[in-house]
Amino acid sequence: MARPVKEGLEYFPLDIDFFDDPKILFIENLFGEKGELVVVKLLTWIYRNGYYCEWNDEICLLFTKKSFSNFKPSFVQEVTAELLKRGFFNESVFKRFGILTSKGIQKRWLNAIKRSKRSAEINSEFNLVSSEETNINEEETPLKLEESTQSKVKQSKVNKSKVKDIKEEETDNNFLEKVFExxxxxxxxxxxxxxxxxxxxxxxxxxxxxxxxxxxxxxxxxxxxxxxxxxNIAYVKGIFKNLLKERFDLEQKERKQLEMKEAESDRKKDAKIISQKYQELWSRFRKIKDLLTPLEQDRLIQFLNTNQLDKAETKIAELENESKDQPEIKTRTVESLALSMKIS
Incomplete structure (x- = not known):
């Protein structure tokens, strides 16, 4: 394929309704003002070199580094992909040739070239503009025109076709139809x-x-x-704001009820464990009761009745160990008790 002619422009026209274009509105809503800035920067990048620019990951990286100080190439690629999807750039030409261009870009470039009296044409393989669509639009005429050309501009106004660009209008209508579907x-x-x-x-x-x-x-x-x-959307958003608050409050209430239920369940489990422990200690206490003095018995009973189970268990364990280590302790204890009773 022969290399297409690429001649850059010093400036390019930007319609006052540019940011009201549905395609740009989508970019604004998806990416904010940063997305709009990427669009304008891409247009300057394209017109600087002509009516198109090659586009791939490497060029995106160069473009991002040159054009922005805090943007990531991945963000620029997301915006570009959306522009292709929305028809701002011609997607079929991009897929075939790896370039960013559009019918509008090509028309503005051709008109600018004609005004500057330069000779150039668009490569036929991705030309999107017919010959009758290349008339100069006086609204896009630079303010720096020479006095000697004013009569030609007036004549151009008289001869300008009143026929609308049906194809572009159909493209916009098709786009809006997709939106409304x-x-x-x-x-x-x-x-x-x-x-x-x-x-x-x-x-x-x-x-x-x-x-x-x-x-x-x-x-x-x-x-x-x-x-x-x-x-209106503001009222709908208000409904969802209230709905989210209601759901949050309901979730909080349900969570609190669940926590209380779990706490009650834990309390019952603890009570059951304590009851089992209490019964176990009483059983062990009865087995060693005869080895204890009345004072020790009273103290252990007090521990058990006041749920001081840890203290009761410690004391009972000590006495159990003593009885195992010293079998004669039972006899001595009984004898000492009998002696004390005799003395008294």
Whole structure:
């Protein structure tokens, strides 16, 4: 393929409605002002070299480094991919030749070349402009025109065709048709009997992704019941704000109830364990009761009755060990008790 002619421009026209274009509105909603800045920078990158630019990961990296101080190439690629998807750049030409261009870019470039009286043409393989579409548009004429050319410009105004660009209009209509066929747009038509703006479609699409289609349908229905004044995105968002608060409060209440239930269950388990321990210690106490003095018996009974089970268990374990280590302790203890009773 012969290398196409590439002649750069010193400046390029930017329509005052540029940022109201549905394609740019989508970029703004998806990526914010940073996305819009990427679009304008891409246009300057293209017009600097002509009517197109090659585009791949390496060029994206160079473009990002040269154009921005804090943007990542991956972000620029996301914006570019969305521009291709929305038809801002011609996707079929990009897939075939790996370049970014569009019919509008080519038309503006050709008109600028004609005004500067340079000779250039677009490579036929990705030319998107027909010959009758290359008339100079006086709205895009630079302010630096020489006095001697004013009469030619006036003549151009007289001779300019009044026929609209049907193909571009059809492209925009097709784009809008795709927008209105989406699920968010159908909600506006179904409940509010009107077509949405691209911005509204984007907002509702986000709500559907975050909350699900059924909740969004319910919010549209509630807004409709409140009358036309409430049939707007701000009111729908307010419904979801309240809905999220209600769900949060309900979750908190359920969580608290669950914690209380678990605490009660733990308390019952602890009570059962304590009861079993109490019965076990009483059984062990009875086995060594005769080895104890009345004072020791009273103390152990007090430990058991006041749930000082750890102290009771420690004392009982000591006495049990003594009885094992010294078998004669029982005899001595009985004799000492008998002696004490005799003395008394």
């Amino acid at each position: 989406t699920e968010p747009a159908k909600l506006f038509i179904m409940y509010w009997r009107r077509n949405p703006s691209p911005h509204e479609v984007f907002e509702v699409k986000k709500l559907i992704e975050d909350h699900g289609i059924e909740d969004v349908k319910n919010s549209f229905h509630k807004a409709m019941e409140q009358g036309s004044e409430k049939m």
